[in-house]
């Protein structure tokens with residue numbers, strides 16, 4: 001059984017290793033649009049390390065990452081809520097069929113820019129955000145706004161590699177951002193075994209710019225400074241209808 005918070009004096013890499021082992025032991029179908037298993041192991045390990053009680057996902061499509069969140073809710077005192085546009089009805093129906101077995105997982109349909117504040121306000125403990133749609137700068141705006149308004153302890157953005165302008169912006173807005181290769185366990189024997197297994201799972205799926213050999217999921221634990229409401233004024237220097245300040249005003253008006 002995985003350790004839960006009551007048992008712990010472990011480090012973040014210990015939690016990540018346990019999630020990597022758990023993932024290897026489950027037969028969870030991976031889809032080419034999905035977040036890689038290693039990226040999910042790192043995210044879940046950090047969710048447990050930071051004692052997150054609510055995970056909010058935006059972007060599930062086939063639901064590989066979402067099923068991992070379902071697994072997480074079975075092993076830790078945490079709930080998970082996944083939001084998706086469900087643009088393809090057949091994919092959405094298949095995903096719901098596979099994931100219906102997780103009591104701690106809620107699947108919502110709609111635009112995260114509208115739904116996320118309603119979900120986050122229900123949370124009674126620390127929140128982690130897993131954003132895999134919307135993408136790019138819009139994703140940064142969504143998370144920055146949520147971090148200023150709610151108790152967000154951890155943020156992860158998929159497809160936010162260091163070679164992208166939005167990945168660099170993520171690191172600027174959330175300075176503790178890391179890719180799991182920077183977390184100090186790359187040389188460990190369990191990690192080599194896990195990567196070999198992960199390469200088998202992913203196989204020769206078409207991945208575009210992505211590679212299992214280099215994560216493009218930026219993960220950031222947040223300090224109080226990174227959750228300050230003042231940041232909403234200065235963070236985003238580009239005009240946008242989804243500028244964090246506009247978004248926050250919209251959410252405040254709705255939640256008031």
Ligand SMILES: C[S@@+](CC[C@H](N)C(=O)[O-])C[C@H]1O[C@@H](n2cnc3c(N)ncnc32)[C@H](O)[C@@H]1O
Nearest residue numbers: 034035059061064065084085111112132133134
């Ligand atoms: C790459 S897929 C997600 C894959 C999934 N995370 C996994 O690991 O299997 C991206 C999804 O994000 C959804 N999406 C894009 N923009 C969104 C938004 N504003 N709100 C909710 N979902 C959104 C799309 O409908 C799509 O299903």
